Amino acid sequence: MKVLHLISGGETGGSRKHVITLLEQFEPSEVTLAVFQEGALAEEARAAGIRTELFAQKSRYDLSVLRRLANFIQAEQFDILHSHGPRANLFGIYLKKKTGIRWVTTVHSDPALDFVKGGVKGTIFTKLSMYAIRQMDHYFAVSDRFKQNLVSLGISAEKVQTVYNGIHFTEEPAESALLHVPDHEFVIAMVARLHPIKGHEIVFDALRQLEMKPHVLLIGDGPIEDELHAKAQDLREHVHFLGFRKDVANIYAASDVALLASYSESFPLALLEAANERIPLISTDVGGVGELITPGETGWIIPTGDAHALAAAIRGAMQADVKLMGEKLYEHASNNFSLDQLHKATKEVYVKIASR
Incomplete structure (x- = not known):
């Protein structure tokens, strides 16, 4: 064959x-x-x-x-x-x-x-x-x-x-990438092409609602890159455009949470890669994420296009034991995907x- x-x-x-x-x-x-x-x-x-x-x-x-x-x-x-x-x-x-x-x-x-x-x-x-x-x-x-x-x-x-x-799950997480953000700051990694379907503008709206803002790393390139740069000008201290990267695992390993804000997905491979690095997930309710994330235990699932719900999830993540949640997520994902x-x-x- x-x-x-x-x-x-x-x-x-x-x-x-x-x-x-x-x-x-x-x-x-x-x-x-x-x-x-x-x-x-x-x-x-x-x-x-x-x-x-x-x-x-x-x-x-x-x-x-x-x-x-x-x-x-x-x-x-x-x-x-x-x-x-x-x-x-x-x-x-x-x-x-x-x-x-x-x-x-x-x-x-x-x-x-x-x-x-x-x-x-x-x-x-x-x-x-x-x-x-x-x-x-x-x-x-x-x-x-x-x-x-x-x-x-x-x-x-x-x-x-x-x-x-x-994906191939590893017994140990990758080495952490060196991030140009202040020490002890909360870091969210979002791996997604810069395309309207991926919901970057909702992320920006959610960040504007937070008094204590995390650092959000945007990994990927795409057709609306210039447009997104312009729309995130007021958030430039907290939103970092990293472009296409080959060290995604290392970036995840250096982050506290992975984020998916898409309006539509099938079953996002990026979330499995984040699970392999033992970090919990914040995701819109798309595709098969409900089969990966247990809300409150391994991450947060929010409605699509809802900046208020995303802001609330980020607040929850910044107060949670993300290390414990990440370990639980790894155990579930490695046994099923x-x-x-x-x-x-x-x-x-x-x-x-x-x-x-």
């Missing part, structure tokens, strides 16, 4: 980590990664020993790559195409029709929200993305809630497999689909 994973290649967030950690669990002869551009994803994949092929585009609208991809699929005799992200999903429509390959996807975000604030182009691409998402042979949902989201789009529940994200279960469940679906 041979599986071709297709992704744009420009990802720097959870989907990048998910793809690499998943492919690492398979034999090198079983999986190949195809990308449309060089970047951190391709670099890390090659370093991990994953066969990675570049199908470079002159622009994201360059469709000449489709014929080359179709020829590659047929020449290499792949059994399954596994797409990740809107662009790969759109291209999958052509590839399936041209080659007849079985097609599965992992939906890493709500397709209805991928192109929010995209204007007319965003509206067009959302419609195309929603069309593509209905054409596949099988789907991986990284939480039961996300499975129900797919079913609500008219997709048969029989075609959707819940497969929780997983391993790479072994991710690999086993994914391969079972591959075998079933390939045998049809």
Whole structure:
């Protein structure tokens, strides 16, 4: 069995980590990664020993790559195409029709929200993305809630497999990164691309409500970086834009709490990475976070878009025994969200689909 994973290649967030950690669990002869551009994803994949092929585009609208991809699929005799992200999903429509390959996807975000604030182009691409998402042979949902989201789009529940994200949990936390914040200050780490769906503005609003403000580290880059810098000007002593970082584990290890403020997620890999560093979580009620966080014991779950609730959760965290909560979270996460279960469940679906 041979599986071709297709992704744009420009990802720097959870989907990048998910793809690499998943492919690492398979034999090198079983999986190949195809990308449309060089970047951190391709670099890390090659370093991990994953066969990675570049199908470079002159622009994201360059469709000449489709014929080359179709020829590659047929020449290499792949059994399954596994797409990740809107662009790969759109291209999958052509590839399936041209080659007849079985097609599965992992939906890493709500397709209805991928192109929010995209204007007319965003509206067009959302419609195309929603069309593509209905054409596949099988789907991986990284939480039961996300499975129900797919079913609500008219997709048969029989075609959707819940497969929780997983990571390799370590016996000891990483070494703490050196942070440029005053000693003994409360530190919150937020790993999220700078995109409207991630809720950074709600974080800023919540901080403005706090008399005692923590230091918030924003790890990631994205299309609204300049806009967010401008909106956080009055908070610049407490909000730190760190950009894309490869030492996320070390930053988590140096922090007191991890934060997710998204309006929509599936099952955030960043929260598992925080759990591995033994720090509790503050998260909006999205995706499968309820299966990871026990409110009051391992973290806080708040409504989406609610700055008042977020401010209250931050106050609670600053008064709590976060070390004890972090240890409880690590114990729960390491027992339930391993790479072994991710690999086993994914391969079972591959075998079933390939045998049809």
